[in-house]
Amino acid sequence: MKFQQAAAGCSTLFLVRMGSRTRERGSAMVVMMVVLVALGTIAGLTVISVQGGSAAANTHRFSSMALYAAESGAAVAMQYLKANVQPPTAPIDQRYFSALVNNDNNPLLPLADLPGNNIQPGVAGNLLSNDQQGWYEVTLLNNRTDPGLKVDFGNDTDGIIIIQVTGHGPNGAMKKLEWEVRSESGIAGRPLVLLGWREVL
Secondary structure: OHHHHHHHHHHHHHHHHHHHHHHHHHHHHHHHHHHHHHHHHHHHHHHHHHHHHHHHHHHHHHHHHHHHHHHHHHHHHHHHHHHHOEOOOOOOOOOEOHHHOOOOOOOOOOOOOOOOEOOOOOOOOOOOOHHHOOEEEEEEEEOOOOOHHHHOOOOOOOOEEEEEEEEEOHHHOEEEEEEEEEOOOOOOOOOOEEEEEEEOO
8 A cells, every 4th residue: 555655656756847847848949949030030130231231332332433434534535625725816616615515505426536435345445444344425515604605606715614524333333523624725735724523413
């Protein structure tokens, strides 16, 4: 009789201990699942953050390359204008930069003899290195304060002209600049004066 009671007591004790262990295993499983979900979330956020930073860096780099292309185009245009200016004593439709502008102040396109103008990357004549994957479009406008713009058929009477250039970089990047320059003498080969510049786009 005593033996049976002792056996029953052991059995009860064994069941209590087993039940306690089973509950502990279940709690550990839940904690592990929560930890794994948290780690997965952190990893996902880290990947998103790195991708976003990389995309922003690439956008900035491509924009810088487009700006470089625009500045290169403006510098080439300066040399072009320096070689193609006419003296103020020339006929009115020829003096200074009159041959390059018109009454409506619409750009005279294309400036086919301007080196590198409108030439895509990888094509002969593009002045930028192939790794830049850049190109530029240059147009010329009479300055808006020139008296000749409204009363003299749009001719250039003050030797000031605006270089409008759009630089293109990789992945559709684009920058647009305007440089306002002046020929003080109207003599070809003489340096031009940069009066100001602005970033349009």
